[in-house]
Amino acid sequence: MNTLAQEMSDSNRILTISLFMVMVMVTIFITIQGGRKTSTATDFHSGGRGFSAWQNGFAVAGDYVSAASFLGIAGTIALYGYDGFLYSIGFLVAWLVALLLVAESLRNSGRFTVADALSYRMKQRPVRTAASIATLSISIFYLLAQMVGTGALVTLLLGIKEGETFLGMDAGAAKVVGIVVTGLLMVAYVAFGGMKGTTWVQIFQACVKIGLAFVLAILVLVHYNFNLSALLGDAANVSGQGAAFLEPGLRYGTEVAGDSLQTLWNKLDLISLGLALVLGTAGLPHVLIRFYTTPDGKTARKSVNWAIGLIGMFYLLTLVLGFGAAAMVGKDAIIAENPAGNSAAPQLSQVIGENIAGSTGGAIMLALIASAAFAAILSVVAGLIIACSSSLAHDLYNGVFKHGKASGKQEVVFAKFAAVGVGAVAVVIAVFAQDLNVAFLVALAFAVAASANLPTLLFSLFWKRFNTAGAVAGIYGGLISSIGLVIFSPTFSSTPTSLLGEGVDIAWFPLSNPGLVSIPLGLICAVVGTLMSSESNPDRFASMQVRAFTGAGAERASVH
Amino acid sequence: MTTTPEDNGPPTEVTDAEIAAMHDDPRFVELKRTLFRFTVPVLLAALAWYLVYVLLSAYARDFMGIVLFGNINLGLILGLSQFVVTFYVTWAYNRFTARKFDRQSAELREDIMSGGGK
Numbered sequence: 001m002n003t004l005a006q007e008m009s010d011s012n013r014i015l016t017i018s019l020f021m022v023m024v025m026v027t028i029f030i031t032i033q034g035g036r037k038t039s040t041a042t043d044f045h046s047g048g049r050g051f052s053a054w055q056n057g058f059a060v061a062g063d064y065v066s067a068a069s070f071l072g073i074a075g076t077i078a079l080y081g082y083d084g085f086l087y088s089i090g091f092l093v094a095w096l097v098a099l100l101l102v103a104e105s106l107r108n109s110g111r112f113t114v115a116d117a118l119s120y121r122m123k124q125r126p127v128r129t130a131a132s133i134a135t136l137s138i139s140i141f142y143l144l145a146q147m148v149g150t151g152a153l154v155t156l157l158l159g160i161k162e163g164e165t166f167l168g169m170d171a172g173a174a175k176v177v178g179i180v181v182t183g184l185l186m187v188a189y190v191a192f193g194g195m196k197g198t199t200w201v202q203i204f205q206a207c208v209k210i211g212l213a214f215v216l217a218i219l220v221l222v223h224y225n226f227n228l229s230a231l232l233g234d235a236a237n238v239s240g241q242g243a244a245f246l247e248p249g250l251r252y253g254t255e256v257a258g259d260s261l262q263t264l265w266n267k268l269d270l271i272s273l274g275l276a277l278v279l280g281t282a283g284l285p286h287v288l289i290r291f292y293t294t295p296d297g298k299t300a301r302k303s304v305n306w307a308i309g310l311i312g313m314f315y316l317l318t319l320v321l322g323f324g325a326a327a328m329v330g331k332d333a334i335i336a337e338n339p340a341g342n343s344a345a346p347q348l349s350q351v352i353g354e355n356i357a358g359s360t361g362g363a364i365m366l367a368l369i370a371s372a373a374f375a376a377i378l379s380v381v382a383g384l385i386i387a388c389s390s391s392l393a394h395d396l397y398n399g400v401f402k403h404g405k406a407s408g409k410q411e412v413v414f415a416k417f418a419a420v421g422v423g424a425v426a427v428v429i430a431v432f433a434q435d436l437n438v439a440f441l442v443a444l445a446f447a448v449a450a451s452a453n454l455p456t457l458l459f460s461l462f463w464k465r466f467n468t469a470g471a472v473a474g475i476y477g478g479l480i481s482s483i484g485l486v487i488f489s490p491t492f493s494s495t496p497t498s499l500l501g502e503g504v505d506i507a508w509f510p511l512s513n514p515g516l517v518s519i520p521l522g523l524i525c526a527v528v529g530t531l532m533s534s535e536s537n538p539d540r541f542a543s544m545q546v547r548a549f550t551g552a553g554a555e556r557a558s559v560h
Numbered sequence: 561m562t563t564t565p566e567d568n569g570p571p572t573e574v575t576d577a578e579i580a581a582m583h584d585d586p587r588f589v590e591l592k593r594t595l596f597r598f599t600v601p602v603l604l605a606a607l608a609w610y611l612v613y614v615l616l617s618a619y620a621r622d623f624m625g626i627v628l629f630g631n632i633n634l635g636l637i638l639g640l641s642q643f644v645v646t647f648y649v650t651w652a653y654n655r656f657t658a659r660k661f662d663r664q665s666a667e668l669r670e671d672i673m674s675g676g677g678k
Contacts, residue, residue: 082635086617089642093610096649100599229630236631247625247635248617267618274614278607298662308650312643542583543576549591550582550665552672553574 012363013158013166019371023208024185027201027378031189034197041408042558044415045112045390046292047195049557053299055203057306060290061210062202063383064091064281064307065314067149067376068442070209073315074348075341076251077322078334081239083251084322086270088315090277095311097282097454099304105461105548107291107300111555114285114453115395118460118475121540122468125400130475132395134452135285136388137479138445140426142286143384145441147179147430149342150377154178156343157370175434183427186381190389190419194412198382199293205379210314212372216345216365217317219352220324231320234327245326265510273443276515280446283453286387295557297548321345328352340439345369385426389419436499440491440512444482447515451478451522459526461548464541470530477525478518485514574673582672591664598656606649613638 077084110116115131253270325344353365393415494507624635
């Protein structure tokens with residue numbers, strides 16, 4: 001088997017970079033087009049609310065399908081078989097919560113941010129502050145995971161190994177350049193394009209990444225004459241694991257012989273991860289604020305139909321890509337390239353391309369899949385930046401500091417500076433953290449979303465008694481317990497793969513995923529906080545529910 | 561009943577009190593009941609099926625490994641069933657809203673916006 005580096009001549013790298021440049025130019029053009037019509041706060045935060053169901057559905061898919069999904073799940077399946085599939089399933093089923101409970105009601109009762117809906121019948125400042133802190137925490141954790149991953153991905157996709165140089169850059173320099181370029185692009189999309197520009201960029205990038213994943217998966221299936229059973233059999237044989245490769249247990253909830261306690265923790269950890277995945281999606285701010293870009297609640301709901309179709313299809317494709325890479329590239333070749341397995345899909349594309357048209361074919365396919373991976377990174381980080389900047393400008397700056405009295409124009413100016421600020425901070429942290437194992441940040445973002453955001457969001461829509469104290473307690477309770485438990489988990493200390501290494505041991509909490517404890521804790525905090533306060537506002541609850549279910553008085557699309 | 565052409569006319573001014581007044585209207589109570597009767601059991605069932613799947617993955621690996629045909633085992637089929645359930649619920653909710661919810665909800669909205677409800 002060839003490794004990427006052996007095959008990766010400078011001309012192939014230039015092909016990859018050229019395709020990347022084409023994509024950058026298309027997206028910058030889209031951004032400028034979208035940005036020209038962005039003037040009001042509604043334009044900047046919510047893209048003028050004029051996007052149709054299919055448009056927002058594609059943008060949601062662009063927002064949601066990250067490089068971690070694109071490369072990470074395929075890689076996990078390629079290395080550990082069946083267990084990679086568990087992530088895909090949690091990520092997809094989660095959309096039912098968003099569809100059935102959240103999308104339409106949120107669109108009808110809020111304006112720009114998650115805090116709008118949460119604070120609707122509460123005291124504005126404490127709830128907006130708490131909701132904004134939760135939004136920023138979730139989005140920045142997720143953003144850092146993507147940004148650090150970007151550095152590694154750039155060297156991987158350009159095939160720059162330790163000790164090699166390309167255009168005068170060694171692997172370390174290429175990582176930094178990758179992070180900085182990603183940072184510049186995501187800030188440019190948001191600051192110049194606002195939500196309108198960003199949405200069109202995400203629609204375009206969703207087409208690129210899902211389309212190319214589709215083409216690659218079809219080519220794998222053609223190779224196996226559309227016989228899935230034969231593909232799975234080949235994957236199991238090549239893996240050396242046999243039938244176990246097609247069963248759960250190689251990666252998550254592993255059984256440790258002779259250590260029944262550790263086995264118990266591992267299995268609970270798997271359940272904990274499963275819970276955070278399925279309950280987290282409907283609390284992710286960068287996904288939720290996309291619902292405000294549609295003209296009404298019905299369109300927001302219909303856009304989720306599109307999103308579920310696209311995201312579901314994509315995760316079915318990752319199954320084919322993962323097992324395809326296991327069968328056609330092989331575990332050893334993948335690990336030689338990238339121990340985490342992120343190179344599985346790019347290596348698969350190269351092998352497929354070579355089967356069709358020799359080394360040129362391999363280089364072209366590889367460059368295409370690399371572009372798809374870049375598209376996945378850029379569309380997700382742009383969505384995260386806009387979630388941060390909207391919340392900073394609308395919730396903290398205007399809602400908390402200006403008591404809601406700032407003009408829309410002031411809010412937009414502040415949001416643009418906030419986008420630049422958050423982007424700069426993210427780039428700096430990502431550069432310094434690039435050698436740390438930050439993959440846990442994605443699961444942490446989902447755990448915080450599931451523990452702090454979802455319970456309070458549902459209570460504010462459906463529980464009459466719910467009040468300010470409950471919302472504040474629920475958000476901080478879920479947020480602090482998720483982060484706290486991760487700090488005292490094996491993720492942070494006590495094992496060789498921990499963030500602080502083996503030397504430090506403060507890990508008294510045995511699970512890497514906090515959801516199993518932090519989700520109930522967030523719920524309990526919200527309930528106890530509510531009952532301890534006598535505040536109640538039945539009139540606002542009445543108007544919120546009527547708004548949520550009928551759309552009466554909902555924010556309109558802006559007219560241009 | 562007056563109808564308001566929502567898409568064309570200027571935004572109708574409506575106060576919070578006028579919106580809140582609809583909350584006790586029997587038609588709104590009925591709308592909520594219709595909605596929750598669909599969403600709550602369906603969502604609980606789908607999430608329960610997901611939880612069963614996660615628990616089987618953790619604790620019933622021999623069961624998941626039962627081969628049905630070729631190299632296709634029960635674990636793969638149950639995993640794919642999660643996709644089928646998600647797609648089916650999406651389709652069913654879409655049908656439910658098209659047949660019942662959207663019409664009832666639009667009727668109440670028009671009532672509130674035209675002030676005809678009270």
